[in-house]
Amino acid sequence: MREMIKEFMRIAAATLPIADPIYEFGSLQVPEQVGWADLRPIFPGHQYIGADMRAGPGVDRILNLHKLDLLDEIVGTALCLDTLEHVERPYDALAEMHRVLRPGGACIISSVLAFPIHEYPQDFWRFTPAAFKLILRPFASVMVGYIGEDRFPHTVLGVGIKGPADFAAFAGACWQRLAMRVA
Secondary structure, rough: OHHHHHHHHHHHHHHOOOOEEEEEEEOOHEEEEHOOOOHHOOOOOEEEEEEEEOOOOOOOOEOOOOOOOOOOOOEEEEEEOOOOHOOOOOOHHHHHHHEEEEEEEEEEEEOOOOOOOOOOOOOOOOOOOHHHHHOOOOOOOEEEEEEOOOOEEEEEEEEEOOOOOOOHHHHHHHHHHHHOOOO
């Protein structure tokens, strides 16, 4: 977990429609980040479920993003932060998050672009803003942004809402606090 992603989540908590239950897919806190990477304090009073493919700190449920063992439309908010680069089939993962998300629910994603290979347990992909637009296509409302250089950002961020959405306040806060540009 990077500090900018925690700030991205603080902005999302204050400006986006966050509904319960919140599922964080990829919630395992690696040894050097136990406790610090916990996003639960950003969402006080919300039902928060940490999910990952393996047990450990921050994980409440073991789930496979390629085939989530969840009923359709039961998740209020899906978070998948700096995790998609570790997912073997990201299209399947986004399709599954879309399937389990309730109408009006938000799917919030982030990934690295200019970043060293980091194996937790494997590192497969790098996503451009155009790639995030593509994988978020099933959502009715989409906003994609990036942080860093225009031609080589270090971080790509995205939000898909399963219904209509106004991203003005969210995008403005992301620009002011993270220098995020909308793609």
